[in-house]
Each structure stands twice: as structure tokens, then as C-alpha cells.
Amino acid sequence: MTPTPAPRPAAPAAPRSLYPELDATALGAFVTALESGDTTGLAPARVAEVDEVRSVAVFSRGKVAGAEGDMLDAALWRRTGAAPRPVVVMPSPWTDLGWLAYAVQATLFAARGYDVLAYSTRGFAGSEGRVDVAGPLDVADGSRALDHLVERSAGPVTKIGFLGDSYGSGISQLVAAHDTRVDAVVALSTWGDLGEAFYENSTRHLAAVRALLGAASKARLSPQTQSVFDNVLAGRDVLGTLRWAEARSPFSHIKELNRRQVPVYFAHAWHETLFPANQTLKMFNELTGPKRIALSIGDHSGPEMTGMLGLPNRIWTDAHRWFDHHLKGLDNGIADEGQVLGEVMWNKTLEPRPTWHSFTERVHRLHLAGSGELAPEPEAGWTAGVLCGVDTPATVADAVVTGGYAEIAGRPKAYPTGDIDRAVAAVWAAAPADHTTRLRGTPRLRVTYRAANPGSAFVAYLLDTAPDGTAHLVTHAPYTDLDSAPDSLISADIDLQATAYDVPAGHRLMLVIDARDPFYADANLPRATLSFTSPEATPSYLDLPLG
Template identity: 60%
Template sequence: MTSAEQTRPRSLYPELDEGTLMRFFEALVSGDTGRLAPSRAAEIDQARELVAPVRVKVPGADVGAGSVELDGVLWKQRTGAEQCPGIVMPSPWTGLGWLVYVVQATRFALAGYNVLTYTTRGFGASGGEVEVAGEPDVKDASRALDYLIEQAGATRVGFLGDSYGSGISQLAAAQDERIDAVVALSTWGDLGEAFYENTTRHVAAVQTLLGAAQQAGARLSESTQRVFGDVLSNQNIEATLKWAAERSPLTYVERINRREVPVYFAHAWHETLFPTNQTLRMFHALTGPKRINLSIGDHSSPEMTGMVGLPNRIWEDAHRWLNHHLKDVENGIGDEDQVISQIMWNKTLESRPTWDAVTGRTERLYLTAAPAGEDDGALIDKPGSAWSTVIQTSADTPATVADAIITTGYAEMAGNPKTYPTGDISHADAGVWTSTPMAVAARLRGIPRLHLTYTPSAGQSTFIAHLFDVAADGSAHIITHAPFTSLDADPGQPVTADVELQATGYDIPAGHRLMLVLDGTDPFYGDANPPRATLTIASSQDDPSYLDIPLS
């Protein structure tokens, strides 16, 4: 198995057991709770007194040969349904479809909502083909809202989605003025940036989506297959970015702002499918009520325990958000800070009034030549003399984003982040710069920024910047990273790179060092480097290379 194949899980929801979730739903319908734990049985008994969940077929949008039916479940209040608020929940990128939400939908119903969950087109028992939050999916969302209102009624309506369903929920709110609030978990704002970060192809992300769709038996439309294939084969970039823009909530943010729709986001620091910065750009662009919860982990993993009914602060906030904005419950969330951050690795929760307030100050560290007798360059607070170093780009190094999409995030959540052997990094294949040991703990909060000049030996080039926290024994944990690609440089001519690394909330203990590693290959990305290419990384007195570190 290649390193790229190792990064691809078969499912985006490895912790969810279909049988367990289906037993919950069957007991909810039949009342037979004999195979459930007492606490779960009591919850179902209480729910059955208030709501009558039923499997439904939701008429979807008319596309091509005709309309499709969407497989769903409707939780309708037994009394006074028309005077209740409603929630629509489009499913994630999984064959489990609406079943992913069965526990949380029941809890919303217990709180007095009419709830409709549905499986998005092309997945599971729903008709149609997967359009990746295209126009048919957005029209499906409005049709689902039509159905909820016709069958149960709704005074106000919220949309809630995880992953794929979160993007559809934002896009629906931009198009349908009946939607009063949104919860978007593990979401995207700019799909183009998720596929091409700094012009670098996210091949592992696209391979993961394809593999999960295949495992789910999803039916991808011809255009979806073509775009995914183009990303993997490095073709038709402009057409792909146009396709992605049509599916990006950021494209339509002014429509959301016009009505000041309240939006709640949840995201993981080490998100490998939809990088954090592009979601933060969407968050920053919103002018209405907003909130973002940033957590240790990877795609959908921080909210996973809530999907099976265990205590989960992200889902608790989602309930508070919708209760406040759909039911006028004065629970305090409207007066709380906009940003909640879970800090790596102590799991402390911090809040700030805005994203701009997350970073208190910035410290500039200059990349300098290796001191006498040292292999690594230095990161220091003053620029040094001019220097240059040459790296080969064809070989991978131990400096990688993660061992695997999603599963590495679960290990991080469990307190076991990947340990990197920095001593094994070849200086022929990577540039390495290290700070002196921290006299006191450093609290990194925000987006690190890298400025450097390099000269590629070829017209196209890629490097990946990794920022590590290195202990005294040389072992390291990754703080953040970002790729950079230049596609139109002249061979032998300098390229200036200004790179935003992915946002972070990280505490570096006293005695540890920062380490910046630049190499040309990572299994998560499709690099543009031709065989045997080199990058000459340099710094001059007129234009020194530096790393800006955001601190609290």
C-alpha cells in the first residue's frame, strides 16, 4: 500500500455503527426498547409520548428526466405541531444518510421541534445523482422545507448539517429566505480553496471523498466524476474552480448577510478535508450573529460522540443556538463570545469576542543560516546575513501532515498525537530551521504567516511548510502546516511566497523549540515538482525570509 493510499479511510464516520443507530430508530417507532440500555430506553419512551417519527419520501427537485424522491424521516409533534419551530437536516457524505442524525433529531423533537432529516440525492435510498452541493441539492433543500411545512408546519426554521449537509445548509440559507438560522458542523466556505490550497491540489481529500462515496455505493453525476478526476489528474483547473465557486457559501455570503441569518460553525484545528482557514474566511465575512467552535481533531470527529448520544459540547451549543434563534430562549448564547477554542494539547477552552481578538501580538522569527557546527538553520528575532540552501523535491520526508485523514484526528482527541522523529528528516530533501528552547511557555493563537524567496530549477514547483513543537529528545508534534505551488515561474528565477499556515491554538511548553520544515513532497498533496527538481531557498538583507508567529 502506498503512503497516499494509507491516508484514505473507507468511511468519513468510522465511529458510527449502523446497527446500533438502526436499533435506536426501530425502538423509537415500535416502542420495543428491550435491546437498549435503560437510559436510552427512557429517552425513547419520553420521545414517543411527544412525537411520531415516520419514514417518508420527500419530493426533490426536478432535474433532467424528472424529480427524485429523497429518503427521510419526519419527527412531528403529536400536539400543536403547527405552532412549533422546525429543523431540516440534510445528510453527510455517507451511505448512512439520515440515520447519522437519528439520536440528535430525536433530542430536537424532545425539545419541541418538528424535524425532517433526509438523505441527500445520490446516496442511500434517495434518488438522483451526487452533485456536490450543486443547484439540484440546494433546490432539494427548499423542497424538503416545503415538505416539512406541508406535513407538520413550522413557525421558524433552522437548517443543521454535518460535513456535506453543512455546506448544503449554508447554500440553502443563501437562496431560501424562509431559513432563519443555520448550524454548520465540519463545513466549508470556499470549496475551491479546499481543493486547491495556495494552488496546490488536495489529492488525499478528493481521493477520500471518492473512496467514501464508493464504499457508500453513491451514484456520482458525470460532472462530479469529471471534476474529481480533473483534480487528481491535474487538468482543467479554471473549470474546476468555477464549478467550486458555484458550490461555495462564500460566493453567496452577501445574501446571507442581507438577512443577517445566525450561523454557528464547528471545526477542527487539523481538518484535512476542508482546511480551517477557508472556513474562517467565511466566518469573518458574516455580519449577522455568528459563533465558531474550534476543537482538537479532524473532520467530523469532535462532534462524533454527540451523534451517538454521549455528552458533547458542540451539539450542546447547537441546541442552544437554535433554541435562542428559533424559540427566543434567553440562554445566554447571544451574549457570549463568538470564538471558542479547545487548545492543543491541554484541551483548555478559551473564548474571544471575535476572531480578530484571538491573536494578541505577533512575533517575527527570521530564517537564518545554520550556526557553526549545526545542521539546522535558526529561527531568531533578528535577520542574519544573506544565505541560501538547496533541497531536492522528489523524496518524501518524515515531515508529513498526518498518518491518515480522520483517524489521526481521533488519536489526537484521545491525547495521542502523532510523534515525529525529527532526527530522521534528511537535510538534502528538506530545509529545517529551529528556534532556541522556549524560556516560558508560548501560546500560539491564530494564523502563522511565512514569507520567503526560493528559486526553482523548473517552471512549476511545490513546497509544504510544516511547523512543529519539538521536545528536548527531538521528538515532535505538528502544530500546523500549509502547501504552496507556483505554476508559471521561469526556471532559475526567484519566486516570492507569502503563505498563511492553517490557524492554530497551541501551547508550546517551556524548554521546547519551534521547528519549521520545508520539503517538496507530502502524500496529502499533488505536488507540481518534476523529477529531480530542486528548490534553492534564500534570504537576503533586503528581503529576509521570516515566520510570523501569532501569540495570545
């Protein structure tokens, strides 16, 4: 009996802020204390920071003349005295807080010997202009902000760094690619290829775009920006969107970064829902200069959030060390610690590696079998049907951004695998592990299927399943095909998102493929069927990277 499709669940709610933990009132009080010196009501740690920076620098708010005459809201931490000093420019994240999000960290940089300028990107907070999404106007604004800072430094400027979180991180990379004065970059929760972030394996990231629009509800989007976002949501003009994204992708300008060997420090979350990790890793692996990436448990901007609140945070600590080494010339050991630092789910062990490729020591292949097993040998001749238009308990997350905070707190989403209807999802499970399985790197899936209708899509999830049937998400990836003829065999070769995951002994890996997820666009017709199989010539398999 064919199951009746259940009502489609609502799409993940678009957050009003990508920074729900930040308190504008508390940050405003901190900035007021920087100006006045009155620290009444501040926490002792904030009092110490205010007193320290006011003893060596002058803080002021003001405006920067950006591109096309638009005035950008900004704040300047300018050290006193005529001694030479490095400087740091900080373009703001995608938030109505603007530069205020950086108030604590900019203060810490100033106390460590830097002149700092933080500014609100165009169209956000108190800045004029319209949101250009890291386009030419944003790049020009970054250079103008640097001009403003250099002209106002009391002493000679030695070296220059750009640092940004999220939106500001993409702008920082692009300014460094276009402005030869920039000596080093810190890019937190960033993107390398914006087109791949919006169209992973040709699949539109609807929840990500809705989240960006929701978080920019008070911003002033340019007509082009609004049109591009609308087109992604509606599935229009894909080629036009990809051309727009190419100019805004640091990966498109990597030759210039490599020519000058610009040092770049990345930080990213394994379960990032806005800018999935693989497209940033693609950028990272093509850089030839000094580089480092920290990959952590959580979602967008979550791993570095405690540092923005002023609490101890290893990612911000390494950001300071990165600039201290590359801008101040300090031999603090960060250059010898390897290019990669991975935080393992869920034990939170930190594993350094010399390179990304050394993260994976060997690859173990499991084949998709008709029995529903992930088996050691290929098996041909079977089919597994997936009914389209029906959601299952296997989903990316309950919400964009905020689900990552539960992971950081040690409470990852639990998936009831027994509730997954095998008529609307194809499921394969490996034998229980007799020892801890150390997944390190990028799992790869090859699967063949037949779609009776033009246009098809699926989402593959890799789950860690406990003996009681509850599971946690290891990784996933969507896939969409819009070009194949109806009723033809389609071979999908896809990378699941990179991971560092320890599967405990007694647990089993489970691969689930279903036809829809509210995070992504659905190219299938309702009640259509995807028939998965494994031809003898091109068997379906899952490659597991092991460390």
C-alpha cells in the first residue's frame, strides 16, 4: 500500500539575527565606557579591558567616506605615541549591530599594540549605501577604511591585517586580493565559493538564503541583491546568480592572494548551514601561502561566539596569535602547529594535522546492498524506491544557526531512526563497529538511480546510530539533477560535507537517502518515485575517510 504523503513541514524559521547571543545593550554600555572612562555597571573583566586600553589608546566613533561618497559608520581605536604599529581593519558581520559586534575584540587588539578600525558594511546599521554582498563597492569601502585608519595613526604603520566574521570575512579576503597593502587575513565562518554555497551539487540552499534575508530585514539591500536572493528562492536565472557569485567569491581571486603569499587563517564549523565547509576547504587547499584552518563543533559563527562576548575563546586566541606572528613578527609557535586543527565530534578532542590531506590516512569502501546493508562487496540487481514529496525524521537541523549552539553544549539533535519510513527513504546500515571508528575527512557517495520525471533531487545523510536506534548526524549533502532525460539512469558522485567524527564501538553507521528536506529546494514531482540501484559496471558505494 502506497503511503499517503504527510503535510509538508514548514521551512526552518529564518532567524532575525545570525548572532542571537550578542547583547546590543551590553555592548553599547561597554563602548560608552570606552569613551567616558566610567565603568560603573560593567563586569570586572570588562572594567579591566576598558582601563587597560584607555591607558594606551584613544577610542572614538566616527564616519568613513566609502565608495560613491557613502558614509560608513565606524569606530577607531588609535594608540597614543609615535612608535610604529601594525593596524587591523574589521568589516562588520551580516547584522544590524554593525561594527558594535566587534567592540570587545577590537579593544583587545588595541591593547595588544594595534590601531584598529571597525566599520559597519554599507547598507547595515548606521552606514549609508545599499548592501552589495561583498561586491566591488564593498571592496572599495575596505580600501577606503584602510586609508582612513592609516591617515589617522599617530605613528608609522608597519603591517596591515583584515579580520572579519561571516560577511566581514568574505569582504576581508576580497580586499586582501585587490589591495596589495594587506599583509594578513583572519576569516571566521567564511565562504570561498559563494556560488557553491548557494547551489551545492546544483541544489538551492533555500534555508540559508531565507536566513540571510531574515537577518537583513532592517538593512537596505541593493536592487541587484534583492533580485539575486529572490531568484535563488524562486529557482530563476541560475547562470546569472552564479556569475554574480563568482565576482564575490575569494576563490575567483585566489591567484592574487597566492602571488603575494598572503597568510590566511580560517575558522569554520563542521555543521555549517549557511556556508558549508567543503567550499571553504576548496579555497583553503588552493592557497599556497601561510594558512591555517580550525574546524569545530557547531554551526555558523557559534564556535567563535564566546570570544565576541568577551569570554575566553581558542579561535579568537589563535586569531590574535596569527596577527601577532604575521604582522608583529612574534615567534609564538603558531607557524609550527600545522595547517589544520580539527575538533572531534562529540568528544571535543583537538587534533592538529600538518595539512588537510593528511587528515585522512586511508579510505574504507562500503557498498550499498539490496539487503539494506553497507556491505564489503558490491551487489548488483537490486532496487530501492523512494517516494517523493514526503519528509522524514532525517533532516539537516531543526533551525539555521541556533541548532549549532545545542551541539556546542553537548546536546546534538537525536534522530529516531525507527521512525524513518522505508517506503519514503532508502536506508543502509553497516555492521556494529567492534572498535571506535575515526572518520576524518570527506566521505564520498556514488549512487545510481532512475527518475521517471525530468528534474530530480535527494538528500543523503550519514548517521551514527546507537544500539537503541537513536542517531546523531555525522554529515550530509544534497544532490539535484535537472538535465537528464526522464526514465534514464543517473549516476550521482557527490562529496558529503567534511567531518571529524568518532563512532563508538557498538554503534553502526547508517546511510539514509530521502527525496526532500526543508533546508533545500525540491526538484521532484509530488508522489514521483526515485529508484536507487547498483549497476554491475558502476556499483553504488560509500567511501569513508579514516584517520
